Amino acid sequence: MKELKHVNKYFKKYWSKLLIGIIITIIARVFQLVMPTYVKKSINVVEDALSGKITDASAENLLMEFILIIVGAALLSGFFTFLMRQTIINVSRYIEYDLKNEVFDHYQSLSLNFYKKNRTGDLMNRISEDVGQVRMYAGPALMYGINTVTLFVCIIPLMFITAPTLAAYALIPLPILSVLIYNISKVIHKRSTIVQEYLSTLSTFTQEVFSGVSVIKAYALEPQINGELQLLAVEGKEKSMDLAKVNAWFFPLMVLLIGISNILVIYVGGKQYINGEIESVGVIAEFIIYVNMLTWPVAIVGWLTSIVQRAEASQKRINEFLKSEPAIKNEEIEATPITGKIEFKNVSFTYEDTNITALKNISFTIKAGETVAILGKTGSGKSTILDLIARLYDVTEGEIRIDDIPIKKVNLNSLREAIGAVPQDAFLFSDSIKNNIKFGDHTASDEDVVKVAKNAAVHENIMGFAKKYETVLGERGITLSGGQKQRVSIARALLKDPEIYLFDDCLSAVDTETEEEILGNLKKASRNRTTLIVSHRVSSAKNADRILVLEDGTLLQEGTHDDLIAVEGYYKSLYLNQLSEKEN
Structure with a gap:
């Protein structure tokens, strides 16, 4: 249960409610223990009446008194059982709420690389299905576990006090049960982990299908997708059945062993009564009730073991993500005022997941309030510059400065709040x-x-x-x-x-006329704001204060529109080609 130690901090947080729940559980079980004793007393009264030791009227009065005590104790036990669920189960919901928030907050702190390596369906499954399994451990498993321990602690001593030899025979199956549970639980843990991992695979598949449904319909891929889902469903059924087959052993084994206990009680108790070693038949009836009261706690041990094993497997998967360190960390606690000056000094950047070098020794400075356009072919590194400014990634080499401060020394929240x-x-x-x-x-x-x-x-x-x-x-x-x-x-x-606008080819899907209108409005709205416009169109860049032309991750050209069309190069060639297309 080492992975589940992560949940202990929440148990500490809600310790007072849990303590009340434990006390209520003990009270409920103590009232439940009234019945066996008074059933024995009732049988003794009947024996005494039949032997003439007491009158029929006295026996009737005593029986009525004992029945009222049994009914009253049962009602009180039921009431406290209700309160027990209201405290412990509610705590499990609080823990579920806190754990989901913890996981989601951590998700938000992780860098883009994390999301490139992990699929959405898996992320969703860990914060829903896996957290749900942990809640079962923090609620029902805890509640029934306390209930089981309380009954064992109370009933077994009572049995030995009443009839030690009979108690020893009645409890013989329990050690056997413990060994069986230990061995079966190991198999459950292994198979529970496999089932949880499969559920993530299924969630990922369905999420991608729903997101890409337009493509699936356009290519008439419904039969193929249905076939793939069927294969996944069959595989999932097999994994779940493997787990169910192991779980299926628990309850029959419990019933068998409890049945053996009952037989031993009747046989050994009957012999002891005949030999005068126990005082009355009522003791046998009392022991049968005790054994049957232990039936549910003993039977539930298997269920509790299954829940704990599932929760362990789920918490392990959750911990894997919680232990992931964000690549981008906020190293400055105090807020940083941003005016908008941006400087790249010999910046190089290589994507970790693809090992592609997007920028190679780039240097430039953008003044606060300046509008700069970035042009270049696909894959030239234009979008990477914007991502680095927003610090979605950290540079591989070189340095980025914001308002003459190294970007890592700028408060991350202040930086991103200053960016649109x-x-x-x-x-x-x-x-x-x-x-x-x-x-x-x-x-x-x-x-x-x-x-x-x-x-x-x-x-x-x-x-x-x-x-x-x-x-x-x-x-x-x-x-x-x-x-x-x-x-x-x-x-x-x-x-x-904001103080800084980052427009990443955001007019690629509009016509030229609408583009001109938007650009005119943007120029007015972004006055005195640092603005970077990434585009494939010269029309989007020509009115910028400066234009940066990239090629294969290097800075190829830099200057105003008039400067760049005055010299031979990529920009002039692009301008002439797009002018020709517009005229045609």
């Missing part, structure tokens, strides 16, 4: 258009939302929808066209009004 980024692949949430725009500033008014939507040239499109700004988008913004998604993302960035 519009990625090439615009991401929108399954929420209303208004809320997607207000993602940039939750405190913004509806008038501000409309204003930035107009600047992004998407207001007219939004007003064309039946619910206008309250239109709820499908997953990843699938309700909108590519150009509309880009423009909503631009509106989101404009609403934030």
Whole structure:
């Protein structure tokens, strides 16, 4: 259970509620122990009445008194059992809540490399299915475990006090049961881990299918996907059946061993009664009740073992991620004011997952409030520059400075709060258009939302929808066209009004006329704001204060539009080609 030690901090957090739950559990079980004693007394009264030791009237009164005690104790035991569930099970829900938040917070702190190496379905399964298994350990397993221990601690001493020899015979099957549980639990742990890993695989597969359903339909791949899912389902069934077959041994073994205990009680107890070694038949009845009261606790040991083994396997998978250290760490606690000056000094960067060197010894300086366009072929390193500025990655070599401060010495939250980024692949949430725009500033008014939507040239499109700004988008913004998604993302960035704008080819899906309108609005909105525009189009770059031209990760050209078209090179060639295409 070493992996489950991680949960101990939550047990400490809710120790007072757990302590109350334990006390209530003990009280509930103590009331439950009233019944066997008074059943024995009731049988003794009947024996005494039959032998003439007491009158029938006295026997009837005593029986009625004992019955009322048994019923009262049962009601009180039931009431405290209810309170027991209300305390311990509630604590397990608090722990589930805390653990999910811990995992999710850690997810958010991890770098992009982590998400490139791990699939979404697996991440989702660990924060849902795996945390759910741990909750079962922190709630039902704990509650029934305490219940079981309490009964064992109370009943077994009572049995030995009442009839030591009979108790010894009745409890003979328990050591055998312990050995069986130990061996079977090891197999359960191994197979539980396999089942949990498979569930992650299945979650990943279904998540990818749902995300890519348009591609699947376009290529008529439904039969193929169904076939793959069927294979996964069959494999999952086999893994689950392997686990179920082991679990299936528990309950029959419990019933068998408890049955043997009952037979021993009746046989040995009967002989002892005949030989006068025990006082009455009531002792045999008392022991049968004790043994049957132990049936559920003993039977549940297997179930508890299964839960603990599953929780151990799940917590191990959770711990694997919790132990992952974020590659990007905030080394500055104090907030850092950002004005917008950016400097690259001999920067090189290689992607860890692909080993591709995206930037090679790049150096340039962008003044605060300056607009700089970055052009180049696909794979030249344009987007990488924006990612490094936002510190989504750290440079391999060289240094980036923000306002003359090394970027690692800048408070990470301050840096990202000062940036309004519009990625090439615009991401929108399954929420209303208004809320997607207000993602940039939750405190913004509806008038501000409309204003930035107009600047992004998407207001007219939004007003064309039946619910206008309250239109709820499908997953990843699938309700909108590519150009509309880009423009909503631009509106989101404009609403934030940051010190630094990062536009990553965010006008690639709009026509030239709309592009001109948006660029004009952006120029006004981003005045006195540092702006970087990555593009494949000269039209997006020509009005920038400066233009950087990249090729294969190196800085090929740098200057204004007029400077660059005056010399032979990539920029002039690109300009002439795009001018020719526009005229044609």
